[in-house]
Amino acid sequence: MGLVQWLKGQFLCHLVICYGFFVSGLLINLLQICTLPLWPINKQLARRINCKLGYSLTSQSVALLEWWSGTEITLYTDPENYRLYGKENAIVVLNHNFEIDFLCGWTFCDRFGVLGASKCLAKKELSYLPVIGWMWYFLEMVFIKRKWEEDKRNFVQSLQNLRDYPENFWFLLHCEGTRFTEEKHLVSMEVAEKKSLPKLKHHLLPRTKGFWVAVQNLRGTVAAVYCCTLNFRNNETPTLLGVLNGEKYHPDLYVRRIPLESIPEDEAECSAWLHKLYQEKDKFQEDYNQTGCFPGPKVTPPCRPWALINWLGWTCLLLYPLCLLLVQLVNSGSILSILATVAFCAAVSVCVRWMIGQTEVKSRDDLFTTSTKCNLQLKDFLPAPKHHSHD
Ligand SMILES: CCCCC/C=C\C/C=C\CCCCCCCC(=O)SCCNC(=O)CCNC(=O)[C@H](O)C(C)(C)COP(=O)(O)OP(=O)(O)OC[C@H]1O[C@@H](n2cnc3c(N)ncnc32)[C@H](O)[C@@H]1OP(=O)(O)O
Numbered sequence: 488m489g490l491v492q493w494l495k496g497q498f499l500c501h502l503v504i505c506y507g508f509f510v511s512g513l514l515i516n517l518l519q520i521c522t523l524p525l526w527p528i529n530k531q532l533a534r535r536i537n538c539k540l541g542y543s544l545t546s547q548s549v550a551l552l553e554w555w556s557g558t559e560i561t562l563y564t565d566p567e568n569y570r571l572y573g574k575e576n577a578i579v580v581l582n583h584n585f586e587i588d589f590l591c592g593w594t595f596c597d598r599f600g601v602l603g604a605s606k607c608l609a610k611k612e613l614s615y616l617p618v619i620g621w622m623w624y625f626l627e628m629v630f631i632k633r634k635w636e637e638d639k640r641n642f643v644q645s646l647q648n649l650r651d652y653p654e655n656f657w658f659l660l661h662c663e664g665t666r667f668t669e670e671k672h673l674v675s676m677e678v679a680e681k682k683s684l685p686k687l688k689h690h691l692l693p694r695t696k697g698f699w700v701a702v703q704n705l706r707g708t709v710a711a712v713y714c715c716t717l718n719f720r721n722n723e724t725p726t727l728l729g730v731l732n733g734e735k736y737h738p739d740l741y742v743r744r745i746p747l748e749s750i751p752e753d754e755a756e757c758s759a760w761l762h763k764l765y766q767e768k769d770k771f772q773e774d775y776n777q778t779g780c781f782p783g784p785k786v787t788p789p790c791r792p793w794a795l796i797n798w799l800g801w802t803c804l805l806l807y808p809l810c811l812l813l814v815q816l817v818n819s820g821s822i823l824s825i826l827a828t829v830a831f832c833a834a835v836s837v838c839v840r841w842m843i844g845q846t847e848v849k850s851r852d853d854l855f856t857t858s859t860k861c862n863l864q865l866k867d868f869l870p871a872p873k874h875h876s877h878d
């Protein structure tokens with residue numbers, strides 16, 4: 488292991504990264520609060536400023552993935568459609584299997600210049616996450632409690648608000664509604680069986696209402712649905728902690744562009760359409776396991792320097808006062824001040840570790856013990872062994 492790789496694994500480096508992320512995040516949140524008086528006067532300007540502020544925070548984690556861990560996403564897509572990415576609004580439908588799927592999504596957004604404005608249909612609990620959740624509030628992210636009767640008014644209103652959004656945005660929808668685990672898969676395939684739907688091997692059964700409501704309310708605003716299928720080579724199970732440790736992963740992303748006009752307006756037909764889409768996505772995953780690639784030509788969208796410049800800027804800005812403070816502390820010899828500083832660093836690291844914990848998926852072993860609740864057999868759905876190894 489080289490010196491640089493060794494350094495990337497050191498707790499002190501992680502502490503500096505987390506300190507930069509957390510403190511810059513709090514400052515960004517503060518600046519976002521300062522935009523509040525602007526909303527009634529010039530809403531579009533307030534939204535644009537918040538997009539830039541959002542970019543300044545979110546892109547730090549993109550820089551971590553691209554520059555710190557060296558992870559490069561390979562994109563499989565039609566070159567004709569590629570020209571449109573970033574130049575139109577879109578609903579993104581993405582499989583929800585990996586702990587860093589949101590990070591790969593953000594990287595993809597950054598490559599096409601829509602990172603600051605990108606949105607997601609997210610569970611309400613995420614809005615309480617320090618720094619990130621508070622930032623999302625100002626970016627008009629759509630949050631749901633997953634109780635339809637309570638959600639529907641706010642959900643529709645939040646989507647309607649996006650109709651005059653001043654920047655191009657992608658709206659991410661994980662139709663499966665939760666991360667893929669073996670146990671959830673078994674339960675979900677029981678539902679598929681009851682509904683006489685074909686069983687999926689690599690996806691949970693999609694929940695259709697959210698998709699239908701999003702499509703109906705964003706007609707005329709959004710040009711297309713981007714059907715995205717993400718997978719990692721060599722059976723990698725990427726984690727955010729791995730990224731922080733500088734581990735390099737190999738994600739492959741297959742994107743198909745589907746014009747919104749081609750999606751049925753009627754709820755039942757739209758649901759059937761989405762189920763069919765997931766059957767196709769399942770086939771792509773299966774083929775990927777067999778052949779090691781998705782259909783279509785490969786493209787690597789050019790990496791932009793802004794995420795790195797922003798990250799280095801924040802790091803320098805925040806490390807300078809920290810170093811001054813540490814020197815002063817040592818010189819002062821005050822035990823109380825030193826203890827207070829250590830306590831602050833510990834609090835930052837615990838808080839960020841807790842946030843990282845929110846991205847983690849329950850381990851397979853835990854789930855094997857509970858899967859006996861289901862009538863279906865686990866082996867019926869387990870992915871076929873992968874025969875191919877890649878770069
Ligand atoms: C690569 C490019 C990326 C671009 C990235 C762009 C932007 C990035 C920006 C930010 C990134 C941040 C990332 C944050 C990630 C956040 C992830 C989440 O929080 S996921 C959780 C929240 N999201 C969802 O839940 C969305 C999916 N769910 C829905 O849409 C639902 O429809 C709903 C709106 C929540 C409503 O659900 P509800 O159950 O009330 O209604 P449904 O009609 O959908 O379902 C009822 C129906 O389902 C049947 N059922 C029961 N059990 C199951 C089961 N286990 N699986 C499937 N179906 C089930 C039930 O029988 C009902 O059927 P019926 O109606 O016939 O009786």
Ligand SMILES: CCCCCCCCCCCCCCCCCC(=O)OC[C@@H](O)COP(=O)(O)O
Binds near residue numbers: 547616665839
């Ligand atoms: C420089 C950068 C340093 C970065 C270090 C800190 C980064 C902290 C990142 C916080 C990331 C917040 C994004 C969380 C997205 C997690 C996805 C998620 O939580 O999905 C939930 C769904 O599945 C539903 O879950 P269930 O309730 O069904 O189970």
